[in-house]
Amino acid sequence: MSKNSTPPTAAANRAVREYLPFDDDADFAQAERGLIGTEDHLTVTDGGGGPVWDLDQWAFLTGDAPDTVNPSLWRQARLNAIHGLFRVTEGVYQVRGYDLSVMSVIEGDTGYLVVDPLISAETAAAAMALVRKHLGDRPVVAVIHTHSHVDHYGGVRGVVDKADVDAGRVRIVAPHGFFEHAISENVMAGTAMSRRSSYMYGNLLPKDPTGAVGGGLGKGTSAGSIGLLTPTDVIRETGETLTIDGVEIVFQDTPGAEAPAEFCFYLPRYKALCMAEIATHTLHNCYTLRGAEVRNALLWSKYLGQAVELFCDEAEVVFASHHWPTWGNAEVREYLITQRDLYRYIHDETLRLANHGYTSEEIAELVRLPDSLAKQFANRGYYGTLSHNVKAQYQLYLGWFDGNPANLEPLPPVETATRRVAYMGGADAVFERARADFERGEYRWVAQVVNDVVFADPDNAAARELQADTLEQLGYQAESGPWRNFYLSAAQELRHGVRQLPTPVTASADTIRGMSLEMYLDYLAIRLNGPAAANEMLRFDATFTDLDTTYALVVANGVLNYTEGGHTAGAGDPAADATLTLTRAALDDVTLGVATFDEQVEKGEITIDGDGAAFTRFLGLLDTFEFWFDIVTP
Template identity: 50%
Template sequence: MTSPELDWDDPTDLQNATRGLVGRLDPCIIRDASGRVVWDNERWSFLKEICPDTANPSLWRQGRLNALDGLFEVVPGIYQIRGFDVSNMTLVEGETGVIVVDPLISEECAAAGLALYRRHRGERPVTGVIYTHSHADHFGGVGEVVDKADVAAHRVPVIAPEGFMEHAVSENVFAGPAMLARARYMYGRWLPAGPDGVIGFGLGQATSSGRAGLIAPTELVTSTGQQWEIDGIPMVFQLTPGTEAPSEMNFLLPEQRVLLVAENANHTLHNVLTLRGAEVRDARAWAGYLTETIQLFADRADVLVGSHHWPTWGRAELIRFLSEQRDAYAYLHDQTVRLMNRGLTGAEIAEELQEFPPSLAKAWHARGYYGSLSHNSKAVYQRYMGWFDGNPAHLWGHPPVEAARRYVDFMGGADMVVEKARKSFEDGDLRWVAEVLNHVLFAEPEHAEAREFQAGTFERLGHSAENGTWRNFYLTGAWELRQPLEERRNTAGGTNSEMIPALSTEQLFQSWAVRLDGPAAADRRLLLRWEFTAPAETWTLLLANGVLTPMRGEPIGGEQPHSALRLDRAAFNRVLSGQTNFPEAIETGEIVIDGDEQALWTLLGLMEKPARSFPVALP
């Protein structure tokens, strides 16, 4: 529920979100080369109306602010593109061109943003790119911002924090398919925008759906205090690993007195663990780095900008903002650990920590629009204690379907459970209704009455949620329950083809390893030698014990490979991106294979295609 402490008459956020508007793309609709819409910011126009009963007023307000779009001047020489994607693209004018910070998710959106900037500020060339952290919404559009040849020739630097490539790959490639499927629920991708559907998710309104790629950094920031000058613009960096991303950094522009804090401080409580899945973040370290940010930069900055939302102007204002953001993460960490050490489990702690102290609860930017105090406290518990709550009854429970069948049988059968659930619904205990109907649906997925009843329960829960991602999960769950199962299941997916050229050969082979069907491969032993040209490198793939192990160089111990492949990296990229396939590449001579060709087909046949869509509210 919305806190009564909130000051609904405070105009500060609206004033800051509209300050410095230079121009808009009107209408703010972006298409790809085929004409497909990859971004439509006009669909949020309904947020200008009075909040209806189907939405939480606080989340409605946040969506209205996030939907503001255009090119905005932060200070002379520093601009932001906002409302062209979930994230912001920041533009810093140098002596000869412009430095692009965080070029959005999609190349089409980044290109449209850069074109709008140039329309108002002139045809300045891009003289540098900065990725603040390793999430795709901060690098995916780079291919339309800078020419890869200029980067390769070291004419344009691409700067990122240490560990960037490792973590960009592990999150967006290795676990990407599962995260993508859950992200569709988290961001409400299947829901219509409107008072009954998506109204945003706190951090932004939506994610664009254009072409996403990656250009590997040419320079890495490896220590706090490191200084760089790009196109005549001095910068001072602060590494913040393990905060909002495993690889992340803030930086100060001392001459302009502007501090860019990436995604470490936002106009919402962020996630310690996102509902789509990710590595659990360290709330204690997050708070500690924000303290360091204040100590390092607060007396040298007058404006704070982030990779999401609107800036904060004024030294006292930015110190208060950073301090309150710091205290929010510190409070949820420290109080979770305190209650954990009292013996409470994650679920019990989430019930105990219903609200921040009044001073934080009334801060709009600390509201749980994206991360919530509830699921963040569970994440802190998980970071320390893992999935097991210590109760032996939970050590070896049945999986959901088998448990559901037993629950429903004990409760008198599906019809009886639905009947009893209606009484709980009338009493307003929607959380309990959702739990018991979930057992019915996992036991009997086609129980029509239970499906519609659960869908209505999810809608009620979603419409009241202040957290945008909770709303989207509930409403997408309701949508799922009303769809034929075959229309949603198992759309095959894999690595985004635009990212493949930026990945190392080792990373590509590692992405194969997590696709190997281990049980099916358990009795196989294969050795394949891969000789790459342009660049020249040799790799050996060993399949043994249900594990695919990539090794740089020749086979160990002189064991002869079953087959040897000669190819250049560009041909491998084309195969992996689907532009061609192994049989065609071998037939055209792009790939030459010696030895037992069947060994390659056997290996490929043991690879499992990841699903990009799977049911969540049903088994």
């Protein structure tokens, strides 16, 4: 049961209202500009009638912010709830509010070019139906994926058929590295990322003023089927152009900032600039709380500066794959320049203070944006935050170690917590002080100290309840949607335990089948239980008849290595214990749960020659990953 805001939380949120220019409602006018049509009740279901997307659940987002929500985040949540089909400019349209991301549609001479088709096939199909209802039933001639995050490619099968791609009737355009990064991010650490994403996007929270109000970048994530199609056109450098269905597209290559593979593009015909996710109406993540590679804010800033130089002499509108456009040449230039300087300031101040000897945590407390940046709503931390972006830049250059050898090898969390609580005089002594600090609104400290009690004694109901109350108040104050969702999801799990809901599947069929064989074998190596395999010596050959290739697999020293070409017995290379003959499709069916390994052997899809027991032993060494692992308790 959620609780009300405390007086310190209400005061903190009032301070935000007093600082920011809430009388400026220009964003609301921009977000509603060009509306062509929408649905009265926007709900999307899958083939079995299960819920995929329901915008009606956000209907409570009206009026002024309650004390349980940071007023700046409430404002952003209301903006993100504006939905429908919008005209950006002649020939360029957007469907907003149908998923976390925005789907843009460009009119060509004969058909549509679809940009970033959302997360799920179901929401993308619903968005495309709205387009055809109002703009006409024209074929999709191209899909443009601006980058390698799932909310920009997952719904591709909702707008095009793979057969049309294979036949050359539809082009799939993506940046170099897109396919590899799209797969690796969703498979190699996919379980951990997805579990943390359930916190980040508030998937487990009620949608109300004491629960989730949105993700800052959008309302939330859809829960439909995820697809991935191989690009037909790969963009490799800035200045490269394509003409598709009569529309000239000029690309800017921007890898290593918001995504490892990404581009922006300009449409000279329409004087429209698409900034993908390099410029949005929020401070973005230089490190995402779900977990990912740290992003370089300096590089990010330079890409924004380059976009100003390349396109802002002409551009009359800038749009992106989240949020609403900005119109007017002068306004476009100002918007991109302030975003440029935002990321540059974060990068440079972090390094300046690091070179004075400050640590990551200290720098996060010291860095504050100048008012010229901080009072721009597009620069507020609705998604990323100043605090964790500063820490990301420190990590990028200096890593996790702060230089103090006391922090070089601390005890693990449970042992640290147990000893620290004992040093402080036991749990009762901690509670007495922590409850007093809670009443004073010192929530950050209470969260730190009571976390020790929870980890020292996870069955301590009083500790769990006080920690939940504390994290709840921090959530009510948070301006960042992900921070709010993390705090409130943790509070919910402390009170009610882990709720095992249907598991999101980012390693979808398209993703698994799209993996190169080398990527698949690397993933297999991640699943090998090193301690259990430490004393094993196993050798196998795997011959893939459809690929006309053989790989030698060796388990030794607790790791799995592989090389192309089988074992060459008699040439100084021991013979394989067993040889598998199979197709890649048969292997994929096992991975996806379509069939078990034994079933594939029984059907003759996989054959084993040699020591079959050795291979069975190998399969027993592979871990499966439980999605609903504990986060806020040991």
